[in-house]
Amino acid sequence: MLPVLLLSGLAAGVRAVNNGLARTPQMGWNNWNSLGCDVSESLLLDTAKKLIDAGLRDVGYNYVVLDDCWSDGRGSDGYIRVDKVKFPNGMKSIAKHLHDNGLLYGMYSSAGEMTCARYEGSLDWEKQDAESWASWDVDYLKYDNCYHRGRFGTPEISFNRYNTMWQALNATGRPILYSLCSWGEDYVHTWGMSIANSWRMSGDIYDSFTRPNDLCICTNAADPHCVAPGSHCSVLNILNKVAPYADRGQPGGWNDLDMLEVGHGGMTDDEYVAHFSLWAAVKSPLLIGADLRHLDAKTLTILNNPAVIAVNQDPLGRSVTRVRRDTDVPKDKYGVGETQVWSGPLYGGDEVVILLNAVGEDLEMSTDLNEIFFSDGPEGSAPQTKEKWAVYDLWANRMDDGTAQRILDAPVTELESVFSKANVYNSTLTPYVEGLKAGDERLMGKKVGELAPGGELKATVPKHSVKMYRLKSLENGGKRYSIHRDEL
Ligand SMILES: *[C@@H]1O[C@H](CO)[C@@H](O)[C@H](O)[C@H]1NC(C)=O
Numbered sequence: 001m002l003p004v005l006l007l008s009g010l011a012a013g014v015r016a017v018n019n020g021l022a023r024t025p026q027m028g029w030n031n032w033n034s035l036g037c038d039v040s041e042s043l044l045l046d047t048a049k050k051l052i053d054a055g056l057r058d059v060g061y062n063y064v065v066l067d068d069c070w071s072d073g074r075g076s077d078g079y080i081r082v083d084k085v086k087f088p089n090g091m092k093s094i095a096k097h098l099h100d101n102g103l104l105y106g107m108y109s110s111a112g113e114m115t116c117a118r119y120e121g122s123l124d125w126e127k128q129d130a131e132s133w134a135s136w137d138v139d140y141l142k143y144d145n146c147y148h149r150g151r152f153g154t155p156e157i158s159f160n161r162y163n164t165m166w167q168a169l170n171a172t173g174r175p176i177l178y179s180l181c182s183w184g185e186d187y188v189h190t191w192g193m194s195i196a197n198s199w200r201m202s203g204d205i206y207d208s209f210t211r212p213n214d215l216c217i218c219t220n221a222a223d224p225h226c227v228a229p230g231s232h233c234s235v236l237n238i239l240n241k242v243a244p245y246a247d248r249g250q251p252g253g254w255n256d257l258d259m260l261e262v263g264h265g266g267m268t269d270d271e272y273v274a275h276f277s278l279w280a281a282v283k284s285p286l287l288i289g290a291d292l293r294h295l296d297a298k299t300l301t302i303l304n305n306p307a308v309i310a311v312n313q314d315p316l317g318r319s320v321t322r323v324r325r326d327t328d329v330p331k332d333k334y335g336v337g338e339t340q341v342w343s344g345p346l347y348g349g350d351e352v353v354i355l356l357n358a359v360g361e362d363l364e365m366s367t368d369l370n371e372i373f374f375s376d377g378p379e380g381s382a383p384q385t386k387e388k389w390a391v392y393d394l395w396a397n398r399m400d401d402g403t404a405q406r407i408l409d410a411p412v413t414e415l416e417s418v419f420s421k422a423n424v425y426n427s428t429l430t431p432y433v434e435g436l437k438a439g440d441e442r443l444m445g446k447k448v449g450e451l452a453p454g455g456e457l458k459a460t461v462p463k464h465s466v467k468m469y470r471l472k473s474l475e476n477g478g479k480r481y482s483i484h485r486d487e488l
């Protein structure tokens, strides 16, 4: 059976959380990775302006999410109070400002008696807190897992604790994107989609590509002894944890690999490219974690690559899966080293392929159509293996640093002409699904070759980086899968 038919059959039966949100993974910004508790009204408003002026809102980053440390205890009426020093005009005024600027507002709490930074938590106050967020016109809740008074240990206990908030949010009548953050505990990948729009499947990320750390002791999410998901999890650690569950994401509910470290400073440019590519292709929410007030050109050219974002926002909503992992390769100074191949279906019968080199030296890597289409039929039985394919490199048209710098330097009055000269993709004007239907070249990447039936895809992959490709069938004048386009 063809993958697209199979998948649309699956989608019809889906009973994911039914609030109409996150039909593709949510995108936006969250302050935690770079600023922690250093939050304020001006931070949110300055960041909103930067999202717009740097063109990031208009490639899809539309949620501005305030993390921990915003409250000031709970009043005797049972309702949580806003810290008036940090947020002198209250939350509703921030929501209004964001909405007036084409953005959405996200806030944070914990399913515990305290938040992780030991502010007021929402456990047993779900109704009051959901009412507060709805009354402030909030659009998104990140709901953490600290200080839960021991209410975890089985999937059902965790489910019930998080379901209380989903029911409370639902009862407000306001569609609020529910971003569940239980760090992968209690097999959240088996129940998260019933009550939430995304679920974190790992402890917190940190700004390292491969370096192990004692605070992130779990390497395998299926390990029943993995009782401390922790923090300081590397990109590779998180990727290896999501691999067995990558296919659980679906329109309305996504595996959340945690916020992006891109631009934070601890990884090389190649490592950030790999991190961003894989988060996009696994269909993780893409929440920028850098302090955008100090955004640099190189960071912008990773975050604004429309060909990679189009994979994340693909209307089929299917994650890549890992089709090969080799650990018998040279190790780096931390004893870590491996290569991986990931692939998965895209809209219109296209296929995305990622070659990941997590070894401390450049490598020749290769895969072939049998491996790429493994999920559609093992050992070369998939029909796609008998076709010809065009290969498009999704990073070849990355914006150059000079153009990015011109965007960052332009006075507001000149931005329009700078954007138009740079021919940037604008998803506010043309949503990704429309751009994909029209075959917009900016979403396709650059054609770098063709594969004959059964053909091999080879590339030199720099150390700690990826090659990321979109494959398009050349059968029938490229119309091989056109019948399925109408279904979407
Ligand atoms: C994108 O299009 C919208 C709607 O036309 C417009 O308001 C916005 O300025 C455009 N953004 C960019 C970066 O060109």
Ligand SMILES: *[C@@H]1O[C@H](CO)[C@@H](O)[C@H](O)[C@H]1NC(C)=O
Binding pocket: 017, 018, 019, 020, 169, 170, 171, 172, 173, 174, 175, 176
């Ligand atoms: C509440 O849940 C019902 C049942 O799933 C759903 O149809 C409705 O859209 C939800 N409303 C909100 C505001 O989340």
